Amino acid sequence: MAQHDGKMSRxxxxxxxxxxxxxxxxxxxxxxxxAKGGKSRGxxxxxDGKMSRxxxxxxxxxxxxxxxxx
Numbered sequence: 001m002a003q004h005d006g007k008m009s010r011x012x013x014x015x016x017x018x019x020x021x022x023x024x025x026x027x028x029x030x031x032x033x034x035a036k037g038g039k040s041r042g043x044x045x046x047x048d049g050k051m052s053r054x055x056x057x058x059x060x061x062x063x064x065x066x067x068x069x070x
Contacts, residue, residue: 033060 008016037059038051051059 030057030060033057033064036060037063 034053034056038056
């Protein structure tokens with residue numbers, strides 16, 4: 001485990017959080033958040049009008065985080 005001054009690094013925390021989420025959610029969950037992100041951020045599309053998987057996943061995660069903050 002990567003620690004600095006007794007604290008967990010952002011990278012380590014992100015990895016652990018991702019693993020915990022993966023244990024509690026299925027493929028459908030990830031598809032849903034990816035679709036939500038794609039719908040809410042349609043302005044960030046590539047020139048050909050399609051969004052990469054990485055971009056859709058990132059945007060879906062951001063959309064889900066905003067929902068949790070409410």
